[in-house]
Structure formats: structure tokens, C-alpha cells
Amino acid sequence: MKKTRTETNQTIQRVIEISRQQFTEKGYANVALEEIVNEAQLTRGVIYHHFSNKKGLFLAVFEEVQKDIGKQIEIEAMKSDDLWEQLLNGCRAFLVSASETQNQRILLIDGPAVLGWDTFRKMDQEYAMNSLKEHLQLLLEEGIISPVSSIDALTHCLSGAMNEAALWIAESSNRPKTIQESMDTLQTLLNGYRM
Amino acid sequence: MKKTRTETNQTIQRVIEISRQQFTEKGYANVALEEIVNEAQLTRGVIYHHFSNKKGLFLAVFEEVQKDIGKQIEIEAMKSDDLWEQLLNGCRAFLVSASETQNQRILLIDGPAVLGWDTFRKMDQEYAMNSLKEHLQLLLEEGIISPVSSIDALTHCLSGAMNEAALWIAESSNRPKTIQESMDTLQTLLNGYRM
DNA sequence: TACAATAACATACATACTGTATGTATGTAA
DNA sequence: TTACATACATACAGTATGTATGTTATTGTA
Numbered sequence: 017m018k019k020t021r022t023e024t025n026q027t028i029q030r031v032i033e034i035s036r037q038q039f040t041e042k043g044y045a046n047v048a049l050e051e052i053v054n055e056a057q058l059t060r061g062v063i064y065h066h067f068s069n070k071k072g073l074f075l076a077v078f079e080e081v082q083k084d085i086g087k088q089i090e091i092e093a094m095k096s097d098d099l100w101e102q103l104l105n106g107c108r109a110f111l112v113s114a115s116e117t118q119n120q121r122i123l124l125i126d127g128p129a130v131l132g133w134d135t136f137r138k139m140d141q142e143y144a145m146n147s148l149k150e151h152l153q154l155l156l157e158e159g160i161i162s163p164v165s166s167i168d169a170l171t172h173c174l175s176g177a178m179n180e181a182a183l184w185i186a187e188s189s190n191r192p193k194t195i196q197e198s199m200d201t202l203q204t205l206l207n208g209y210r211m
Numbered sequence: 212m213k214k215t216r217t218e219t220n221q222t223i224q225r226v227i228e229i230s231r232q233q234f235t236e237k238g239y240a241n242v243a244l245e246e247i248v249n250e251a252q253l254t255r256g257v258i259y260h261h262f263s264n265k266k267g268l269f270l271a272v273f274e275e276v277q278k279d280i281g282k283q284i285e286i287e288a289m290k291s292d293d294l295w296e297q298l299l300n301g302c303r304a305f306l307v308s309a310s311e312t313q314n315q316r317i318l319l320i321d322g323p324a325v326l327g328w329d330t331f332r333k334m335d336q337e338y339a340m341n342s343l344k345e346h347l348q349l350l351l352e353e354g355i356i357s358p359v360s361s362i363d364a365l366t367h368c369l370s371g372a373m374n375e376a377a378l379w380i381a382e383s384s385n386r387p388k389t390i391q392e393s394m395d396t397l398q399t400l401l402n403g404y405r406m
Numbered sequence: 407t408a409c410a411a412t413a414a415c416a417t418a419c420a421t422a423c424t425g426t427a428t429g430t431a432t433g434t435a436a
Numbered sequence: 437t438t439a440c441a442t443a444c445a446t447a448c449a450g451t452a453t454g455t456a457t458g459t460t461a462t463t464g465t466a
Contacts, residue, residue: 017430017431017432017433017442017443017444017445018431018432018433018434018441018442018443018444019432019433019442019443019444020433021433023443024442024443024444027443027444043324043327044324045240045324045325048422048423048424049423049424050422050423058444058445059444059445059446060424060425060445060446061443061444061445061446062443062444062445064424064425064426065442065443065444066443066444069424069425070423070424070425121328124323125323125324125328126324128319128320128324129238129239129240129320129321129323129324129325130240130324132238133316133320133378133382137382162399164395164396164399165391165392165395165396166389166392166393166395166396168379168392169376169379169389169392169393169395169396170396172372172375172376172378172379172393173372173373173375173376173393173396173397173400174372175375176371176372176373176374176375176376176378177367177368177369177371177372177375178368178371179371179375180367180368180370180371180372180374181364181367181368181371183328183367183371184363184364184367187328187332194361194364196360197360197361197363197364198364198367198368200359200360200361200364201359201360201361201364201365201368202368204357204359204403204404205368205400205401205403205404206400206403207403208399208400208401208402208403208404208405209399209400209403210403212413212414212415212416212459212460212461212462213412213413213414213415213460213461213462213463214413214414214415214461214462215462215463216462216463218414219413219414219415222414222415243451243452243453244452244453245451245452253415253416254415254416254417255416255417255453255454256414256415256416256417257414257415257416259453259454259455260413260414260415261414261415264453264454265452265453265454
């Protein structure tokens with residue numbers, strides 16, 4: 017029964033991976049916990065023990081998705097020293113990553129409804145919006161963008177635009193094309209702020 | 212049992228109204244059909260008869276929300292003859308309407324997850340995006356905005372920005388302020404396209 | 407007007423899923 | 437070695453949805 021910490025962590029990770037796949041494929045509401053634990057060759061007791069309930073499991077998966085995407089954005093943004101380029105690189109990385117099948121549904125479709133708005137917002141802020149906001153603030157201070165009536169409003173609008181673009185890209189039959197078109201669009205929109 | 216057509220339509224409408232309130236207040240997943248029919252002083256048979264299942268009921272409510280918002284947008288946009296002003300008026304009307312409690316949750320949070328992406332997208336297109344796209348197309352043809360690499364991409368980005376702004380407005384403690392800030396932001400972003 | 411068909415609404419039943427309570431086995435620390 | 441805590445398993449209970457069937461009254465037709 018009881019296992020080493022390493023083994024336990026492996027169990028936890030395996031449950032998360034399997035859940036991620038199942039939630040991605042069928043959506044949260046259509047996945048019974050029994051399916052997940054069957055695939056993991058465990059029983060449901062594990063889930064309640066380690067994650068409290070189904071929602072807790074989803075939260076763990078959601079966090080994993082957010083971390084993956086955040087990492088991608090970080091890597092891509094840092095490929096340039098230029099603040100404006102960093103912003104665009106980050107946008108592109110987000111589009112590429114969030115539009116991938118294994119991230120899209122959990123992050124953008126099921127996330128808000130399953131977690132409830134408050135929790136979703138809190139995590140969205142922690143993993144995505146705060147750094148976007150800081151970056152926009154930097155651009156403002158460096159005089160790269162013109163004074164905004166609200167940095168918060170810009171952060172939210174830009175974030176929303178990217179979320180929707182990611183969903184659009186995900187459903188398109190030509191990913192490279194729609195990614196590029198989305199980037200062109202975001203760039204032109206942001207040129208409204210460019211000094 | 213059987214009733215006149217008028218009475219039946221009244222029953223249907225009453226079930227939709229009650230559902231709308233309940234879904235708004237608690238979210239789709241946390242409302243049992245029993246609660247809805249109890250309030251309506253009916254039984255669950257009614258729902259299965261008229262709406263097929265719980266999801267069908269939600270779809271009816273969702274459509275009602277979309278129609279309400281679409282109507283608001285139409286009214287507000289038509290308050291100007293100027294195509295650009297019409298766009299902005301429409302944006303504002305959307306923000307005001309979609310950020311209202313009784314619309315926000317059903318439209319923006321539960322909609323995609325409950326209906327499934329394909330259905331949600333189809334209805335979103337029918338009720339919102341197609342007219343936004345047409346309007347942007349008009350602006351393009353009248354030379355008011357500069358040539359875009361993709362009218363679709365712009366439509367999606369703008370739509371996404373507004374959806375997110377509506378959610379942000381809904382959670383703020385000063386609605387008029389955040390509505391104005393969002394409008395300022397949308398306007399500046401769109402100025403990237405202004406000729 | 408009478409009657410048959412249909413549909414609006416109700417009820418009974420079955421099933422699936424989540425969560426709770428409890429049990430078992432084992433690692434770790436003293 | 438023993439006590440404790442925990443990882444995992446099992447049994448049970450409750451809730452919610454959906455399906456099948458029943459009842460009643462309107463509507464359409466002759």
C-alpha cells in the first residue's frame with residue numbers, strides 16, 4: 017500500500033497525464049473518474065486521497081497546462097533583447113501552444129466552467145496575465161507604446177484576443193497560415209499603441 | 212394535460228426564464244432539472260418533451276441570451292449613420308450587455324463547455340461573428356480601415372478582446388469606468404487599422 | 407357533434423457518476 | 437519492535453440524468 021515518496025509522485029504524475037489526455041479528448045464532463053483510474057490500474061480512492069475530488073484533479077491538470085504554456089512563452093520571448101520583439105514572440109508562443117489540442121480544451125473551454133470563474137481568473141492571472149501586464153507596463157515606461165487609459169484593460173483585451181485567436185487556429189485546416197494571420201492582426205492592432 | 216398552443220408556449224417560456232436565472236446564479240453543472248421544474252411547478256417530463264434533454268434546454272436559454280445581445284447591438288449601432296461609429300456603438304453595446312450578470316455566465320463561461328465547441332462556434336457565428344465580420348468588410352471596402360491580411364483573423368481577435376473585456380467589466384466594482392476604459396482600449400487597438 | 411390522433415405533462419424505473427466512510431497494507435520514525 | 441501516518445482499495449449512499457410508460461385534454465377531421 018504505502019509507497020516511497022518517489023513512487024507516490026510517479027503515481028500522481030501518471031494520474032495527471034492520463035487525466036490530461038482524457039479531458040482533452042472528451043471534455044471534463046464526459047470523463048468518469050473510473051475511466052481514468054482503470055487506465056492507471058488504480059482505484060478511485062487514489063484520486064480522492066491525492067486530489068480531494070474530481071475538480072481538484074482537474075485543477076492539477078489545468079496548472080500543468082498553464083505551466084507548459086508559460087514555459088514556452090518564456091523561452092520564445094527571451095530569444096530577443098528587444099522589448100517589442102519579446103512581446104510579439106510571447107504572443108506567437110502563446111498562439112502556438114494554446115492552440116495545440118492537448119492544451120486548448122482544458123485551458124480555454126473547460127477551464128472557466130469547471131473551475132468557476134474566480135478560481136480560473138486567479139490562476140489565469142498568476143500564470144499568464146500578470147507577466148503580460150508587467151511587460152506592457154515596461155513598454156509604457158520605455159516609451160515604446162503611448163500612454164494607455166488603463167493597462168489592465170489593454171492586458172485583458174490583448175489576452176482575450178489571443179485566446180480567441182488560439183481557438184480559431186485550433187479549428188483551422190492550415191495552422192501555419194492562421195498563426196501568421198493572427199500575428200499580423202495582433203501586430204496591427206498593437207500598432208494602434210506604437211509610438 | 213394537453214393545453215392550448217398559447218398555454219404551451221407560455222409553459223415553454225416560463226421554463227426557459229427560470230432556467231436562465233438558475234443557470235446564471237449557479238452555473239449549468241450545479242443546477243438539477245428538478246430544481247427548475249419545482250420552481251415552475253411542473254415535472255421533468257416537460258423538459259424532456261420540449262427540449263430533449265438538459266443540454267437542449269441550455270441551448271434554448273443560450274439562444275435567448277444571444278438574441279437579447281444581438282438586439283441591443285443592433286439598436287445601438289443604428290444610432291449613427293457613420294460606419295466607424297456604428298462599429299464602436301456595437302462594441303459598446305456588446306460590452307454593456309454581455310457583462311450583465313444574466314448574460315455573462317451563460318454566454319461566455321458555460322457556453323463553450325456545455326454546448327461543445329462546434330455547436331458553440333456555430334451559434335456564435337450565427338448570432339455575433341458574421342455581422343461583425345460583415346461590418347469590418349464594409350469598413351474595408353469603404354476605405355476606412357487599411358487592407359487586412361485576414362478579415363477572419365481580425366474578426367476573431369476583436370471578438371475575443373470584447374469577450375474578455377466583458378468578463379473583466381463584470382467583475383469590476385466600477386462598471387462605467389471599466390466600460391469606458393475598455394472602449395478606449397478597443398478604439399486605440401482599432402486605430403492600428405484606421406486609415 | 408363525435409371521435410381519433412396527438413401531444414403536453416406526469417410518473418416510475420434504471421443507470422451512471424460522485425463523494426463519503428471505512429478497511430488494508432506498508433514505509434518511516436522513534 | 438512498535439506506533440503512526442499515508443497510499444491505495446472497497447463498500448455504500450445519494451444525486452442526477454435519461455428512458456419508458458401512463459394520463460389527460462386539445463386539435464383536427466369526418
